[in-house]
Amino acid sequence: MSSKFFLMALAIFLSFAQVVIEANSWWSLGMNNPVQMSEVYIIGAQPLCSQLAGLSQGQKKLCHLYQDHMQYIGEGAKTGIKECQYQFRHRRWNCSTVDNTSVFGRVMQIGSRETAFTYAVSAAGVVNAMSRACREGELSTCGCSRAARPKDLPRDWLWGGCGDNIDYGYRFAKEFVDARERERIHAKGSYESARILMNLHNNEAGRRTVYSLADVACKCHGVSGSCSLKTCWLQLADFRKVGDALKEKYDSAAAMRLNSRGKLVQVNSRFNSPTTQDLVYIDPSPDYCVRNESTGSLGTQGRLCNKTSEGMDGCELMCCGRGYDQFKTVQTERCHCKFHWCCYVKCKKCTEIVDQFVCK
Numbered sequence: 330m331s332s333k334f335f336l337m338a339l340a341i342f343l344s345f346a347q348v349v350i351e352a353n354s355w356w357s358l359g360m361n362n363p364v365q366m367s368e369v370y371i372i373g374a375q376p377l378c379s380q381l382a383g384l385s386q387g388q389k390k391l392c393h394l395y396q397d398h399m400q401y402i403g404e405g406a407k408t409g410i411k412e413c414q415y416q417f418r419h420r421r422w423n424c425s426t427v428d429n430t431s432v433f434g435r436v437m438q439i440g441s442r443e444t445a446f447t448y449a450v451s452a453a454g455v456v457n458a459m460s461r462a463c464r465e466g467e468l469s470t471c472g473c474s475r476a477a478r479p480k481d482l483p484r485d486w487l488w489g490g491c492g493d494n495i496d497y498g499y500r501f502a503k504e505f506v507d508a509r510e511r512e513r514i515h516a517k518g519s520y521e522s523a524r525i526l527m528n529l530h531n532n533e534a535g536r537r538t539v540y541s542l543a544d545v546a547c548k549c550h551g552v553s554g555s556c557s558l559k560t561c562w563l564q565l566a567d568f569r570k571v572g573d574a575l576k577e578k579y580d581s582a583a584a585m586r587l588n589s590r591g592k593l594v595q596v597n598s599r600f601n602s603p604t605t606q607d608l609v610y611i612d613p614s615p616d617y618c619v620r621n622e623s624t625g626s627l628g629t630q631g632r633l634c635n636k637t638s639e640g641m642d643g644c645e646l647m648c649c650g651r652g653y654d655q656f657k658t659v660q661t662e663r664c665h666c667k668f669h670w671c672c673y674v675k676c677k678k679c680t681e682i683v684d685q686f687v688c689k
């Protein structure tokens with residue numbers, strides 16, 4: 330897909346959806362879908378970065394300079410959103426994207442640990458997508474990783490396969506994603522200034538997590554797989570690992586407050602200060618149990634829960650003690666699969682009636 334078409338699709342989608350310009354709506358770059366893509370071909374207008382609602386001034390400038398990068402910003406945002414929804418699928422807050430003011434809705438106006446996670450995972454998604462796009466030769470301004478050979482790599486192994494360009498991905502993601510926060514000017518000590526510091530910290534934590542999980546990958550050469558020769562390169566970790574690591578950081582995120590000099594400091598001063606890889610938050614989480622227009626919480630009414638689980642996905646916790654309804658659904662699965670010569674697998678369809686539970 331050419332980046333021109335992608336931009337057009339975005340512009341059209343965004344104007345149809347009447348996306349209000351709002352904090353962090355660069356995330357909306359991750360919300361394109363094939364239906365909107367096809368409309369592009371019909372209209373065929375020239376895309377303009379300035380038409381992309383949701384980008385800040387600085388982000389629009391970067392969009393003009395690096396048009397071919399925008400598709401990967403969008404892919405990165407989408408990867409981040411999907412990972413967020415996976416990590417929180419069994420939680421009261423499930424990272425759903427509903428509101429039309431920003432893709433995650435009003436919940437993001439609260440500086441909670443869920444907001445912290447969302448910023449981190451989307452920034453991480455952008456590093457991931459840009460680094461890979463460089464390696465795959467999709468961008469005019471970067472190519473394979475030029476990372477130095479690791480010192481501990483055995484001497485007879487070759488260093489130099491085409492690696493993911495994480496340095497470039499990190500730098501571009503930092504410039505683009507942080508631009509919006511850096512442009513906002515607020516009085517020192519104000520709530521908004523605390524939010525900016527919080528967002529910047531969590532963006533960085535997300536980017537660094539991608540960086541620190543990247544590893545050396547190698548391929549064997551040599552006669553009949555003897556592996557006498559190896560070529561190695563730098564490779565991104567599977568994004569699921571990034572999500573898992575950030576989820577752990579979410580669980581141990583640090584509550585922060587502004588001090589008298591306008592810096593974020595830990596509320597509980599007995600703990601070690603959070604590092605650049607930790608997540609930080611400044612507000613308690615809203616009540617995700619009940620729907621609340623003003624906080625943007627969707628509530629858990631109608632959510633599926635697990636009757637026998639004692640975890641967050643269990644009906645007791647998920648439904649916040651309101652109880653649940655039971656109903657039966659028919660589940661169809663592939664079963665009795667047989668391998669046929671050659672080469673396909675044929676399965677039967679088995680149906681089963683299962684009990685499901687939804688929160689009142």
Ligand SMILES: *[C@@H]1O[C@H](CO)[C@@H](O)[C@H](O)[C@H]1NC(C)=O
Pocket residue numbers: 347349427428429430
């Ligand atoms: C979306 O925005 C429009 C106005 O821009 C508003 O009337 C509508 O209620 C919003 N929808 C949601 C789900 O917030």
Ligand SMILES: *[C@@H]1O[C@H](CO)[C@@H](O)[C@H](O)[C@H]1NC(C)=O
Pocket residue numbers: 615619620621622623624
């Ligand atoms: C919605 O949330 C706000 C802020 O926490 C709270 O003051 C208000 O009472 C809540 N409204 C409902 C209907 O729960």
Ligand SMILES: *[C@@H]1O[C@H](CO)[C@@H](O)[C@H](O)[C@H]1NC(C)=O
Pocket residue numbers: 414423425627628629630632
């Ligand atoms: C997330 O929760 C909302 C409301 O609680 C629900 O409408 C939505 O389907 C859920 N999403 C997923 C992926 O479960």
Ligand SMILES: *[C@@H]1O[C@H](CO)[C@@H](O)[C@H](O)[C@H]1NC(C)=O
Pocket residue numbers: 635636637638639
């Ligand atoms: C419900 O939870 C139990 C206990 O954690 C688990 O063994 C079971 O697989 C879960 N069921 C579903 C449908 O997820």
